[in-house]
Each structure stands twice: as C-alpha cells, then as structure tokens.
Amino acid sequence: MPEPPQPEQPQPDRPHISAGDRAAEDGAVAATGMGGAMDLAATEAESLEPAQPGGAPGAPERTRSLWSDAWRDLRRNPVFLVSALVILFLVVIAIWPSAIASGNPLHCDLAKAQDGAESGHPFGYNGQGCDVYTRTVHGARTSVTVGVLATAGVTLLGSVLGGLAGFFGGTWDGILSRITDVFFAIPVVLGGLVLLSVITSNSIWPVIGFIVLLGWPQLSRIARGSVITAKQYDYVQAARALGASPSRILLRHIAPNAVAPVIVVATIALGTYIALEATLSYLGVGLKPPSVSWGIDISAASPYVRNAPHALLWPSGALAVTVLAFIMLGDAVRDALDPKLR
Amino acid sequence: MPPEVLLEVRDLHVEFRTRDGVAHAVNGVDYAVGRGQTLAVLGESGSGKSVTAQAVMGILDIPPGRITRGRILFRGQDLLKLKESERRRIRGAEMAMIFQDALSALNPVLTVGDQLGEMFVVHRGASRKDARARAVELMDRVRIPAAAQRVRDYPHQFSGGMRQRIMIAMALALEPALIIADEPTTALDVTVQAQVMDLLAELQRELTMGLVLITHDLGVVADVADRIAVMYAGRIVETAPVHDVYKAPAHPYTRGLLESIPRLDRKGRELYAIKGLPPSLTDIPRGCAFHPRCPMARDVCRTDVPPLYEVPGDRRSACHFWRECLDG
C-alpha cells in the first residue's frame, strides 16, 4: 500500500481542513459511534462544512466557473487595478494624443535644442528643439500599437500552431518543430536589416509583420511544451473516457492549464517588441522620421545623454512604465487563473 | 540487559512556516533506539514521522522548518548543540539514511561506483582506485549480481530494487551505528520489497546497527520491527514492543489502523474505517488531537492533552482511556 510519492511535509495544499473543521467535528463527535461507511461518509462531508470566508450566508448560490472566479479575483487585486489603469491611460492617449498634448510633435525650434523644462513644456526640448512632452505622448501611439499588435499576432499564431502540434503530435509536430528551429537560427537584427530594407513604406505594418514572423516560434515552443505537459494528466484521460470531443478537451481541459507560461512569456515579449521597434528604427530600417515613436526618440537622444538627459529619460521612462504595466497585468491574470492561489 | 542506547529523541518540537500559518509538524516526540534494535515509526502522511527523521539527520530545511524545542542525543551527545561541520562528520559515518525514492536520491550523471566511492574519498581519504574497489565490495555485499562490471553503470540502468540496494550500500559504506530508513520499500513491488527488507534486516543483524524504520505499512512493521512507535499529528500516541501492539493496542488510533486494513488470509466483511480526516497541522485540535475521529472520545479528551501514560509491559499510550482500549 504505497503512499503517494509526496514528501511528508506539512502540506500547505490542504488549507481546507483547517478553518472550520473544528466546529463541525465538535458537533459530530458526540453523535457518532463506531459508524459504518454511510455514517462515516456523512461525517467526512460534515467535516468540510465551513463556509468560505468570502461567501455571504444565504445569498442565492450561483454556479461558478474558472472565468467568473478569475474575474472576481482580479477586481479585488490592486496590482491588476493599477496596471489596468495605466494600460487604459496608454490606450486613450494612443488613440487621442491631442487630448493631453495639443502641440504638434513635428513642430521644432532649433534655437531651443536641448533646453530644459519651461512653462508649457514640462519635459523640455530634445536635440532638434522639439517638445519632449508632446513627442512622448504622441509616440505612445506607434510604440503601444506595435507592441500590442505584435504580441497579439505572435501569441495567436504561436499558441495555435504550437498548441495544435503539441496536442496532435505526429508528423505535423515534427515538421513544425523543424520550422521553428530554422526561425530560431535567424539573427533578429540581421534579419531585420535584410527584410525591412527592401520595404519602402513608412507605416508600422511591416515592422509588426516582421516581429510576428520572427517571434512566433518562441511562443509556439512554449505553447507546445505546456500543452504536451497538460495532455498527460489523468483528467484529460478521464475526459476522453467520458467521450469528450478533441475540441472540448483542448479548450476546456488543456488550454486553461497550459495558458500560464504563454501569458508570462507574451507579456515579457511585449516589452522586448517595443524595444525591438526602437532598435530597428535606430538602424534606419524600422520607422523613419517624420514618424514619431519612443524608439526613434530614444535612439536620437542617446548620443546626447550627458548634455540633455531629460530628452532620453522621458521616452525611456514611458517605455519602462508601459512594459512594467503589461508584465504586472500578465502576472495578475496568470495568478487569477490558478485556483490554488485563491 | 538493555542494549547500548544509540539515539534518543527527547521532547522534539518542529514547526514550519507556511502560507496558511505555522504548521506544527512535530509536537513533543520521544523515542530511543539501541544497538541492534529496530524501531518502527508508523504513521500516515503528515504525521511528522519523516520530519522527525530529517531533524535527527540534520537535513531539515531551515527555514521554513524550525526546531523549537527538544534534544536529539546520539551516544549521549546533543546533536542540536553541535556545529554544522561537526554534524557533517557524524552524518554518513555514524548515522546514515535510506530514502524512499532511490532514483532521485542518486545523482543521475555519476556512475554508482563513483557515488559509492565518494564516501570513502570524503570521509576516509581513500585514493580513487581504492575507493572503486571498496565500491565493488559494497555492491557485492548488497548482492548486486556482477558487481565488478556494474560499478561503471549509471543509476538509471538499474531496476528499482537494485537502486534501492545501492542506496542501502551507500548507507552502509562507512558502517554507521545507526540507519534511518524512510519508507525504503514503499516504491517497490511486493516481491522486490521482500528481497530488500530481508537484506536490510540481515545486514542490520550482522553489523548490530540500530535501525529506525519509517513506514505506513503495518505488514512491514510486523515483519521486522522490535518496537513500534505510532505517530499521529506530530506526536507519538503509542509505543510498545511490536508483539503487544498487534495483540492488544493501547490507543484507539492504533486499533483503528489495525482494524481498517484488509487481510490477505480472509475475505472479511465491511472494513472498519476511521472516520474523518487527519487534522491540518496548522490547526491541530485542542485536547487529544485524535478526539474528533475517536470512537471512545469523551469530554476530557476535548480539553486535556493526554500525557504518555505508562502502560504495563514497557509500553506507553497517549490515551486517557488506555485501560479500556487494552480491554477492547
């Protein structure tokens, strides 16, 4: 009669028996003698009696699900609230930058180059004499759009391809794995120089497309791995034994249990994609002036960091806050989807 | 004549800090093992049997673990007062441990010969060649066929039973006075379990070692132990010579366990089942920890922690009503 191969340690995964067990047991003890199975079954049920601390007594009971529980959890999580507010703000200024910065980001006055803050221009001027505040606000649009869309594209493509390959296995999995290997071998910067230099359009779409093209194998590999792990659990076998369809197994049983690492990698990747856009712009193959983006401003300001640090500080600060907000959001969502952490 | 006492654990308390509060894993454990004696420590998961052993060996994870009270005397010397370097010298050389999962207890990238030989290199300053020879000798001793060839193999190349033999060989390497075996056969099949237990018992007799056998299997205990200590919720609830416990348990928990196991030799009717669940270590019931599951519980059990009462015949029981329990 082997025990489960778990280390015999105080088991923090059994908090349920702690809280209200006592009350129920006190009641049960007096009544129950050397009971049989029925008796004991009832007793064990009773010993689980304690209502969850959060549950309002007598409230009409609703059937809950992972998603509704996760949402309830998120609404109470300050990390989520703060990061969601920051992201909301970013989205608003990305759509409507003139709401808080009425100036023209392309209106520059060389006479004021590298000047510090002054009234009406709280962030000062950059090397070209443009208003840093206006440029930072207007730069949010390209940077956030590139970051979010590239991440969305990479995640969608990567997790669908990787997830399906992991789930079905076989020849397609083999082929896909080899393809991802090939993509991994392409150096990002060199690839960018080659691929993007032939494109003359000065819109964000080639950049997004390039990032998706080179980024999906990373996500696909993560998704494939976590789907393969989740697939092996007995609960997937149990669902199969019940006659569940492959789509049900994939969506109900595997996806929720495989999504956590994908979220983590995707949110971290978002920051690197915004930075990658900046790198490409710096190399002259991404966006080109007169486009406004944090990347362009950061690369333009970096040579003059000693004379005019503020011109570098503000766009890079904005970039850092954005990346942090998305990582925090990803963390909060991942935790909310794990019932064990509730 | 009582044999020389090797290990004495006195009033040991161990706590763990967890997210749900402080888990009281060990709450006042006393036991003693003499030379040539086998003490079985019996308990379910979470009873504190392994934590006690880890504290004795000095391999407890601190933090989150913490020894809050008690003494661990090895040949009269309090191990808890020693410096880590001094304890290291005792560990392996004078007391050794055998783990349940031999595959994860052995290093997968070193050959078993290297791992066995390392003991001699580290503790005895043997040369590599000498160490290799001693490793072969040890593998012979635990009856691994073709030891001289297999000494170059890696752990994964051995079967479960053979790996457990290598673990035993490793524990025996420096001929320690005391061996602590934590569920040594739980992961093995019955036929292999029988081989390994036989080997362990035989070596113990041969070397007159003290053996602390940690297990949840009442059958294994009956087969090899001299004395038994039954643990529940971090305490010893009953300790006695092994024959007496099976004849007439002096604690209702022991009785419940004995009655709840199905028997090989008869079909039997419905099994007796101890009701309820073992308590959470973060919230151990007041009074006797077993009272919520005990068919004999009365008011006093809910309020007063039972001491370890002396029971005639070199036994002890932590039950207020041990007399009634003995009478059945």
Place this chain on the structure above:
Amino acid sequence: MAEPVLEVNGLVKHYPLTQGVLFRKQTGAVRAVDGVDLVLGRGETLGIVGESGCGKSTVARLLVSLERPTAGEIRYRGEDITRLSGRALKAVRRNIQMVFQDPYTSLNPRMTVGDIVGEPYEIHPEAAPKGDRRRKVRELLEVVGLNPEHVNRYPHQFSGGQRQRIGIARGLALRPEIIVADEPVSALDVSVQAQVVNLMERLQGEFGLAYVFIAHDLSVVRHISDRVGVMYLGRIVETGTDTEIYDHPTHPYTQALLSAVPVPDPEARAHRERIILYGDVPSPTDIPSGCRFRTRCWKARERCALEVPALAVPEAFRAVGGPAAHDSACHFAEEKHVVADGNRPG
C-alpha cells in the same frame, strides 16, 4: 457466474519502439499486453493483481477505449467495441467508466467540483435534461459522501480521499454498468483507504455496478473481488475465485507473490514460509520464450523454455476437482498453501 457483460478475448497491445525524427522506423515493440482473456459478470468484481509493468494499467486503458488494441476483441454485451468510433463509441462509453489512481492529477485543477462531476452530462446531453443537471450533481456528491454545498470549490481544497470520491462521483454520473478502477486506493493513506473501499462496495450494491478492480495490493483485491486474475508480463497466469487464488494457488508466481506480502501479525514471522524470488521482471521488450515466468521460477525446466503454458485447469487437478482446479498457466502446477491463517485476537 452471473450473465457476462464484458468478455475480452486475446487482447494484445504492443507499443512500437521507433527511431528517427521525421522518418521513423520500428526497432522493436513493448509488449505491454500480450494475449489476455477476461470475463466480467454483471454486478461482480473482477480483481486484477500484478506488479508494476505487468500491463494491468494498459488493460484498464484498453477496456475503457483510451487505447486501441493491437489485436483481440472486447465484447460489451456481445458487441466488439474495439473497432467502434464516433457516435457508437460514445454510446458505449456511457456504460464503461473509469476511476483513476492518482486523485491529484485525475481532476482538472481549473474546474470546480460541480463542473467536474457535471461534465459527463455536458458531453452526453441526452443523459439528463439541462435543468436537471445541477440537482443531479448535488445528488451524486451526496451519494459519495461529500457535502453538496461544495460544488463551487476546486479540487485542491479537498484531501486525497475526498478527491477520490469526486472521481468516483464523476464515474457514476452516467450510471454506467461497468467501472474500471485502476489502483483507486493505492495513493491514499491507510485510514482513508478503508473509507473508499467501503464506499465502492456500497455503491456496487446500490447501482448494480460491475467492477474491474486493478491493484498491486493483494489484500485489498481479496477484500473486494469475487474473482481474481494474476498478471505477469502482459499475461494472466492464474485466475479463479478469491478462495481459489488465495487459499489454493497453483501457479508459482502467485505463490511467490502471496508469500511476499507482509502480514500484519508479528506472530506469523516465525512460522511463515516465504518464497523469495530472485532477479527482476524481464523487460516487456524482450520477453522470455516459452513460459515468461521461467527466468525467475524455481521450478523451471527445459520444457518451460520451449512450450508456452496455456491458461487452463492443469491436468493434475482436472479429474480431482475442488478449489485447486482452476485456470493456471503452469506446466508444473501444484497446490501450495502460502497464506498464513490469521487467528489474531480482536
């Protein structure tokens, strides 16, 4: 024996061993199940015992159609279910359900208990009308001894024994005729094992279930089974009623297995005769010729290497009858009493 609900003939499952990444070629096979015959009567319990790697879990997975056999047939009510697919297979699944070994991995940690136990009704909507499902789930939880108020909890909020009850409730939801239980209590603590075994016995009576109870613990199997099959290296080597197998074993492997079980009685230590088998179970990729047990058998002779012993009543007992006359795949079968009688007081 009662009218059979499940008949298994010549069941074989080989897993090919392959090499290469894109262009695979077969280099051998793991012969996990290598010709198994079984009969399960209505409402009875068939125990299957064996050591790890003997193929008993593969048999379980084959019985519930989680795997397709390489050869052989599984007849449910006379119909071979091994070739079924789609709708027809789904219909059969309603009647053959499974309980898993590990209560920690067999429940989806991201589903509530209500969703887990109610999922069978979502997959088989015809089994219960939509409005009825929540009530049914609560009933099921009550039947297995859990508090129906806990439908919104997640698996990790329960202990191992309670999780196993949830798994049993899920298995019961569609009112199957047969439940295949693969080591359902071996991951549980001793005091909780008895609770779950008792529960399974009670449910069998209440719902008229037939169990295939697979375990390595011989005592539990004896306790719950009407008939027992002993497996070794992908085959059943001996089968009979519980008394026939435990009190009158004729196959040397069964005898060794029984004699190796530690008996919870220190008095038996002295007069217990134990058959210690040497060596390990051979690899299922490389099964010995003839009798597959011969490499560890103390009775093995030349004939054992040449001739595969059939699973039938050995000739020596055929005329005599009695409890020793049951199927045993050994050329040199003889009765040997290995289980010590328990006269433990109390």
